[in-house]
Amino acid sequence: MNKELAKHFFSGHSACAGCAFPAIVRAVLGEASCEVVVANATGCLEVTSSLYPYTAWKTPWIHNAFENAAATISGVERAYEIMKRKKRLPGGDKKIKFVAFGGDGGTYDIGLQSLSGALERGHNFLYVLYDNEGYMNTGNQRSSATPYGAATETTPSGRASFGKTELRKNLMDIVAAHHIPYLAQANVAYLADLKKKAQKALAVEGPSFLTVFSPCTNNWKFPTSQYVAIAKLATETNFWPLYEIENGKYKITSEPKNVKPLTDFLKTQGRFKHLFSEKNKPVLERMQQITNEEFARLVSLTEK
Numbered sequence: 285m286n287k288e289l290a291k292h293f294f295s296g297h298s299a300c301a302g303c304a305f306p307a308i309v310r311a312v313l314g315e316a317s318c319e320v321v322v323a324n325a326t327g328c329l330e331v332t333s334s335l336y337p338y339t340a341w342k343t344p345w346i347h348n349a350f351e352n353a354a355a356t357i358s359g360v361e362r363a364y365e366i367m368k369r370k371k372r373l374p375g376g377d378k379k380i381k382f383v384a385f386g387g388d389g390g391t392y393d394i395g396l397q398s399l400s401g402a403l404e405r406g407h408n409f410l411y412v413l414y415d416n417e418g419y420m421n422t423g424n425q426r427s428s429a430t431p432y433g434a435a436t437e438t439t440p441s442g443r444a445s446f447g448k449t450e451l452r453k454n455l456m457d458i459v460a461a462h463h464i465p466y467l468a469q470a471n472v473a474y475l476a477d478l479k480k481k482a483q484k485a486l487a488v489e490g491p492s493f494l495t496v497f498s499p500c501t502n503n504w505k506f507p508t509s510q511y512v513a514i515a516k517l518a519t520e521t522n523f524w525p526l527y528e529i530e531n532g533k534y535k536i537t538s539e540p541k542n543v544k545p546l547t548d549f550l551k552t553q554g555r556f557k558h559l560f561s562e563k564n565k566p567v568l569e570r571m572q573q574i575t576n577e578e579f580a581r582l583v584s585l586t587e588k
């Protein structure tokens with residue numbers, strides 16, 4: 285293991301081979317120019333990196349409940365600032381960046397209230413959402429990040445249903461509505477773009493937010509060698525555009541030259557396998573239409 289790359293997050297975790305989030309954690313924290321303190325919501329990242337008596341973390345790390353990563357990190361950040369002001373820190377007053385990691389279940393759904401509070405109060409922290417589009421640690425239940433049409437344990441496909449019938453929540457817009465200085469959508473397959481965004485997000489004095497596409501080999505049902513290829517297809521089909529919102533200004537950071545049909549992405553994963561039947565043709569068409577409309581809307585936001 286490259287020691288520089290693994291400065292904050294080492295080997296010894298038990299994430300599945302071919303899981304995307306170890307690369308995300310390393311890419312983001314690798315851009316920190318000072319020490320970091322991490323809070324981690326319950327989920328696959330937390331469970332697989334802290335199996336007692338082992339830990340993969342090389343940095344101060346707090347596991348909190350599923351719902352309150354943002355509340356925890358904002359409390360730690362405030363406590364540190366107050367102790368610094370009162371000169372109660374034995375190590376002086378070194379600069380520390382406070383970072384929270386949460387999955388989509390812990391962010392879009394159950395942790396949304398604590399995230400909203402911390403963003404609105406203006407704490408100096410970075411929140412990183414690794415989005416694997418479902419509750420993976422508990423065996424693949426749907427979250428509000430799960431795409432329309434995907435089969436999960438709680439939105440099974442079959443005679444009566446084609447999978448999830450609701451659209452993904454637009455979390456970037458919800459976070460943007462808090463008027464924070466910097467937020468961005470990134471993808472594990474585009475590491476240079478992710479690192480650039482992490483650098484910007486870590487440099488913000490105040491709240492910043494990153495949402496990173498994080499394929500799950502186990503529950504999306506694809507071979508362990510394929511997570512980068514699949515993540516790349518998500519952006520090449522405009523399913524997962526790469527963009528940032530800096531001081532309210534939207535910017536697409538990398539756009540595919542030749543946009544591929546959404547089916548190129550969908551056909552790589554077992555969770556969408558049922559959609560390739562005659563009966564579900566209209567669902568595929570609707571998914572392509574949703575993708576086109578969402579991308580057109582994003583483009584219109586960049587023009588404002």
Ligand SMILES: Cc1ncc(C[n+]2csc(CCOP(=O)(O)OP(=O)(O)O)c2C)c(N)n1
Pocket residue numbers: 326327328329349350351386387388389390391416418419420421422427
């Ligand atoms: C209040 C609460 N409800 C449910 C659980 C059980 N639980 C633990 S991890 C998890 C899924 C987490 O999903 P997500 O945040 O998307 O992270 P992932 O496992 O997908 O990485 C659930 C439901 C819990 N720990 N706490």
Ligand code: SF4
Pocket residue numbers: 298299300302303304305328332416420421499500501502503
């Ligand atoms: S179940 Fe999915 S998200 Fe969890 S460790 Fe395995 S590949 Fe990663």
Ligand SMILES: [Mg+2]
Pocket residue numbers: 387388389415416417418419420
């Ligand atoms: Mg998840």
